[in-house]
Amino acid sequence: MDLSNLTDNPDNAKNVTVKPKDDCCNHADFSPTPQNKKNCLEFDLNSFKSKLFANTSDDLSLIEKDQGRIFNEIEVSLLEEKNRPKNQKNETPCFIANENPKTKDQTISFRLIDQLPIRKIIHDIPASRKKCNCGEKLKSFGSETIDKIEILPPQINLIRHICLKYVCTKCKDSQIRIATAFPQFLPKELADVSMLAFLFVSKFCKGIPFSKLGTLFSNFGFKFNTTSFCHYAFNSYERLKYLEDDFWKELFASVSIQIIETPIIASKEKNETKTQANLYVLRGLNRGKSILRFHYIHSHNKQFLNEKLKYYKGIIQTKDIVTFKSLTSPESKISNACCWGNFRRMFSEIIATDDKHEGAIKLLNFISEIYEIEDKIKPLSREERKLYRQTVSRRVIDRIFEFIDKELKVIHTNQLYANAIQSLNSQSNQLLVFMDHPEIPLDTDLAENDIQPFVNPNENWLFSDISETAEMSTFFYSLLETAKANGYDPFLYLKSLCLKIQSGESPKLFQVD
Structure with missing residues (x-):
């Protein structure tokens, strides 16, 4: 059977003519009996079905492929290693390649175990x-060495602060003197x-x-x-919530603010029923930060945005202008x-259902x-990007x-x-705003990526239907996601921020270095 003639369309399978191979019929052990011919045909037909209907991983992402291998990951990996050519086999898992080799064809590798601290045990x-x-x-004339890698659980230390006390032994009414207690974040x-x-x-951050x-x-x-951890979170929020004003000041100083919303599941503690709520993310850019x-609310009411942004004089960028139309009223100083x-x-979805829609x-x-034009002008200066948008992009628009x-x-x-096209035509003015403002991206993808973890109704992201808890949770999300967006390590950022507050300072959002 010629496998090159196989069809990828199951509907055409019946039109494929299956013929036994000539070399099979001429084999010394093959008897051209009707039964053998039938067996040969069945074998070729089964091979054809296996190729045509077998599962394929071409359309799977790398994550999906790895998840599919969880059950027999060990067996498959060992089999792949066994079938791999000798010159491609890994000698040891403790070798890493130098990222900057001297030449393109030269790979410098060194043993990772040489970089680890060594605890020697002499036998x-x-x-x-x-x-x-x-x-x-x-x-004794030498020794043999056997290396083993030891991994210990996370290290947890108890720091005991001892404050010495002093008293005069001669004076009966002597006052006790004690060393000044060190500052504490949560006393x-x-x-x-x-x-x-x-x-x-x-x-x-990790859910x-x-x-x-x-x-x-x-x-x-x-x-x-869990109760202890919750008390830690609440008391920490009480010390950190002064940064709320800093968040809004930084947003108000932004040329534009992206606003995205998504419905989420809220859990009520009293009757344990789930209600619909909405989560908003506002993303701005000020001084390169x-x-x-x-922000979390219990209903679809956007009045809080009108209150928060009533003093904002800039541009908001939204996925759907109709949803936030109240923010750009004639009385408002905000444009969209x-x-x-x-x-x-929109047009991609139309093509997905009708791939020939001209x-x-x-x-x-x-x-x-x-x-494509935007990708090319990213390295350019602000004025150069503005010029390209007003000339090259404008011609396309x-x-x-x-x-x-x-x-x-x-x-x-096609409705x-x-x-x-009616929506595109009605929003023509709003679609042209980006040409005069090089800081504004074409879309709200960054804000949509920020809110993406909450779109999936995962149990880790449930909110309690209590306003104080929602404000506390969204504050921590805002603080840590802002740190990540600016290249800070969330752990080091929050630790540095708390240490400054502990020492009596009141640092701003980006005063952690």
Whole structure:
């Protein structure tokens, strides 16, 4: 059977003619009996079915491939290692390559174990064996070395601060003098700033609930309950919440603010029922620093945005202008920059259902051309980017609206396409705002990435339906995600911030260095 003639379409399988191989029929052990011919045909047919209907991993992501191998990962990996050529086999897992070799074809590698601290254990023979049979004492002339890598659980230390006390032995009414107590972030709690940073980064950055963290500590012999961790979080928020004003000041100083919302699940403690709530993320950029502020409300009311942004004089960029139309009323000093990515998704969805739709394909190509221009001008200065947008990008946009004007005069059977071009035409002014402001991106992808972990209804992201708890949780999310967005290590950032507050300072968001 010629495998090169196999079809990828199951519907065409019945049109494939399966013929036995000539070399099979001419084999010395092969008897051209009807039964053998039938067996040969069945074998080739089964091979064809296996190739046609077998599972494929071509469309799977790397994460999906790894997840699919969890069950028999060991067996598959060992088999792959066995079948790998000798010159490609890994000699040891403790070799790493130099990132900057001297030449392109030269790879410099060194042993990772040489970089680790060494704890030596000397093994000696018993004294009774240190004499030869002739009675002479044996002399040591060397040793054999066996290396093993030891991994210890996370190290937890108890820091005991001892404050010495003094008193005069001659005076009966002498006053006791005691060393001044050191400053503490949480005076009445056992947790140090490093423990607090570990807890909050584990929960708010890595999605590990306090209950699981308590179990982790108990495995190492330390008994902490969830209530203690919650008290640590609440008391820490009381000391850190002065930064709320700093968040909004930094946002108000931004040329533009991206606003994205998503519905999330809220858990009520009293009747244990789940209600719908909304989470917002506001993302700004000031002095080259990104500012992220999460906000949680129990309903779809956007009045809080009107209150918070009533003094803002800038541009908001949203995924859908209709959702936040109240922010850009005639009385407001805020203008709106619409998201080009929203329309790119619209036309992509139309093509997904109708891959031959000429209008959607043409508009999607136009928008893709604008994105290609943006990729090319990223390294340029602010003024150069502005010039490119007002000339090169503007020519592409003019062609888009010329095409839209023609399409609006035609009656379209595809309602999704008709709605998309009408929406594009109605928001033409908002789509042009980015050309005069080089700081504004084409879309709200950054803010959408910030809110993405909350879109998936994972149990780790449940909120309690209590306003104080929601404010505290969103504050920690805002603080740590802002640190990550600016290249800070969340653990070191929060620890440094708490240490400065502990010493009596009141640092701003970015005064942690």
